[in-house]
Amino acid sequence: MYKVTFKFEDGGAVEAFAAEGENLLEVARKTNVAIDAPCSGNAACGKCKVKLLGGELDSQKTLHITDEEYAQGWRLSCVSHVIADVEIEVPDIASAYKSRMKVADLDSAKEIEIFEKTKADVAETGIDFENDMDVVRVTMDPPSLDDTMPDLERLIWNVRQVCGTEHVKVPFAVMKHMAETLREYHFDVQCVIRRRKNKVEVLDLLGPDEDVKMCGLAVDIGTTSVAALLVDMRTGEILSKASTGNGQIRYGADVINRIIEAVKPGGRQKLQDAIIKETLNPLIAQMCAAAKVKASRIYRMCVAGNTTMNHLLVGVFADPIRMEPYIPTFYETLNIHANDLGLHIFPHARVIMAPNIGSYVGGDITAGTFASCIWHKPTMSLFIDLGTNGELVFGNEEFMMSCACSAGPAFEGGDISCGMRATDGAIEACTIDKETMEPTLSIIGDEGQKAVGVCGSGIIDLMSELFRCGIINPKGKFIREGKRIRHDKYGMGSYVIVFKEDAASVKDVEINEVDIDNFMRAKGAIFSAIRVMLNSLDFTVDMIDDVYVAGGIGSGINMENAVNIGMFPDIPIEKYHYIGNSSLSGAYIMLLSNSAEYKVWEMSHNMTYLELSNEPTYMDEFVASCFLPHTDADLFPSLSFK
């Protein structure tokens, strides 16, 4: 056995032991050292780069490591094998997805505005914001020698009087601590209850004077990112918002790799731990600390995630999702509580999951579609969710059709060498001067934040600007020269966005032809999916009244640029609406409203699903879309440059 010491930029270190020849990424995984591996350790993405500080590794040089970098000690962990005691530096960037947990500053109202706006839009459809949670004061006569009714029967009898129903249930979890609590407060308590029709369930017993913040948690579990809102269940007020990377990222960037990892022995537990223990529980703790509430006061939780994320969250066998005939274990599930999953909130809190409607259209889309309100409009709307994959819903109050396209993780920074999530240090927007080719950047973070990489919205801008300035051609190849343009020995061109001296990165932040190619395939997948789906319904793009674009890919998308690169159809820009993280908005509203929960359920039953791979025209459409903007320029008549 050899000793492997992982050192971190913050000065911390972790020690592990490895057998001769053991894979370094595996050693990191089993030691719970977070090293991103979006490609799941196939030497494809280059994200798992670490620096050898001492000792020796058996590690081949790959395309992702330059000679200079190799000489400095940089290695890809996924192709490195332990052959001696080693000291490894894990740069922050290698765990960028996981480590950048961020609790939003609620005073910067922009973050919150969009949720409030969605709530207002949903309210206009007639959905009410009643939920089944309530707090009632129950003041009992204490027992005496003449009144020896036991605590449980006494509590139930009194709750019956207060709530006016015969059907009162006290779950075992509450019964366990009832006797002490009732005595501590002299049989005068506040009961947190859940009402369903004429049934009341007592969830918690609290002191009579406590100002009970009855909280709820809405969570969007994306393949790459996780975002959550902590909410006051009575007022609907958002108490805290936070986001972080999905800790499962080290088991692969996409759902297929995650499922494959989950099927390995012990894998299901590992994947579940990665999302619950490593991601959600720390996130919840931070949000509660920020909002100054106890996590045990979170009595209801609503999750919107794609079908695979939902399966891995509850820890069920997910393999059938990826194998023909692509069968999920469940669309909807009703009887899950926080303690079933090991979530550190109120143990008996119900965990509501927005329903899936297929293996590749999940609760994130049903919740998101609900939030977009397209199900209530007579006019035709297109809903586009840019997550780690792209999903579309088209329809109106009468019908809705959904489809999913394999856009890959590019919109969230995956498959892009300089890509990253929309968090501190991410370039979220940019323009390029056509003459000088110098960029002007907008970087997420405080004043003076240096660039770490580029997030989805930034990449759209960058592609559009590089194309507009004639720096790249319709095939995405570099055709101009300049100090920011480079070609490596294989002839691959790249554009330096930020030189390393000015970046918070160990090397230049640059975008290369492989990245551009990856992104073109991603945007091509979206565009061709829109065309094929509309075509299957005998619709054309000019019949679309509104397009709702969702996704946590930055503070917004420059729609004009998205049209310019041929990602979205060339229709009037005012028809486009960016609605933010609609999965999270949807989960937020379902959390607050039982009617919304029901409506999403009803909607999910009425939504049809189009399997694009069964459509004969899809492949041709896709190939034609992998150009800037498209092989058929007539589809983009209003393009602002040619």
Place this chain on the structure above:
Amino acid sequence: MYKVTFKFEDGGAVEAFAAEGENLLEVARKTNVAIDAPCSGNAACGKCKVKLLGGELDSQKTLHITDEEYAQGWRLSCVSHVIADVEIEVPDIASAYKSRMKVADLDSAKEIEIFEKTKADVAETGIDFENDMDVVRVTMDPPSLDDTMPDLERLIWNVRQVCGTEHVKVPFAVMKHMAETLREYHFDVQCVIRRRKNKVEVLDLLGPDEDVKMCGLAVDIGTTSVAALLVDMRTGEILSKASTGNGQIRYGADVINRIIEAVKPGGRQKLQDAIIKETLNPLIAQMCAAAKVKASRIYRMCVAGNTTMNHLLVGVFADPIRMEPYIPTFYETLNIHANDLGLHIFPHARVIMAPNIGSYVGGDITAGTFASCIWHKPTMSLFIDLGTNGELVFGNEEFMMSCACSAGPAFEGGDISCGMRATDGAIEACTIDKETMEPTLSIIGDEGQKAVGVCGSGIIDLMSELFRCGIINPKGKFIREGKRIRHDKYGMGSYVIVFKEDAASVKDVEINEVDIDNFMRAKGAIFSAIRVMLNSLDFTVDMIDDVYVAGGIGSGINMENAVNIGMFPDIPIEKYHYIGNSSLSGAYIMLLSNSAEYKVWEMSHNMTYLELSNEPTYMDEFVASCFLPHTDADLFPSLSFK
């Protein structure tokens, strides 16, 4: 820290570490070394005697240790303190309650006969033996590209068809393993289900060809002893019967001491562990092994225990039971499953508890009264349960009154120096030759089993015979001389039942005046309770039509002897019926029958409770009953000797 080595008669040993001055019994407890301490470590019972083999203990000599014994190294653990490394021998007798787990040989039909008889008696009252458990075969179409319904929805849809109801629920625990199971058996499975009215809950999924033994477990949790039946839920057949000591015995012999221990920090968990982890789970494992069934096939469990045992089992705060106004946490509880308690049976198995009706009349009595069928008779019956305490129920089909008396643990061998549970080595019956004063014994166990001690039924015989032979006087003092009669230096008399050469014990098996005094108080408590309760209802003993005597105190009670010592009223012997462990019989029937479960619930609501301590005559009656047979000889006109 000193090293403490505990050595056992079977050759095993356990090592522990103790701080200077630490109490030896405490060291044993925290090391999970079972040393009985019925008096809860108050130097009162003398049961925790161990032998010092090496090293030194700071240990005072007590009444329970003779000079000779002290010289040999015998010490009471509860008054011993560690002051050096020590080696301790723990004789089997010191853990007699816990260690003597016994799985009955079902071929010796007598053990089982009594349960079958009770079942037949109950059937005659009109109670049916339908329960909510069933197994149905569900054969589904496997999913295909044209039929992509998810597993959960597919299962529910198919169960709906098979069971003919819309309301089908699949709990999370089942959903977790559903996908693999359905595929393993090609979507053709047997479902173990629970039906309630028109609702069906799927409990388990099994292969189509498995011969499913759907089992249930009935358990009587006594303060001293635990007994259980493993049952085939479909046929009602008893597959295994076993009994053992309650592992909580080391925290005290009676419920009060247990509650006090449970209130100490961490105590509730310790007491719960002692009954579940140390007692029930090993018992279940042994029973399943004997019956050759998997513990995971136990889908329903029914527990009959006294109020305190029920509270400690589910791990709720029990202190209010012992403190005025004596309030239990619950009478009945409905929503407990095996995994809530950590029971090693099917995790989602419902744990049904026979309802309590007061702090001192619990589920053991409601279940036992149900089994006695007195609630169905027009004639007047008296039900007597001789457990660690004595409980009485008097009434008929129109009314029932219950009361509890502090008889103490004497009937189960507690508070008696040679006392033990009715298990191998226990003298369960005896006669004494009036001339020679030589005893003739009946010992539980195989041919050749030597005596270890005396169980409840044996003590009754012994008392009656000693009295009949004029060896003791009405006050329980020894008045004859002989080789079996001894007096110690304080003048305390005793009778040697078995000399140590012939016993499986480290010393003579003998009964002394303290034991006799303790037992007289126990039998006096029973007799006076009967008198006071009848008196409160304006009844006299000759108005009793039948007396049903229950309790696991041996294979039966010599009723004549019980009358002779003034324990039971002097009414015709043919009115007495020994009905065995009626708590267990009741639990067995509740397990098999939902109607029985309902009937016990209904009965418990209609039974009144008499608090004896509030009755002004009780104390005088009790004092008068603490003689052989009674101060008022006219109450025993037919006494077979005077």
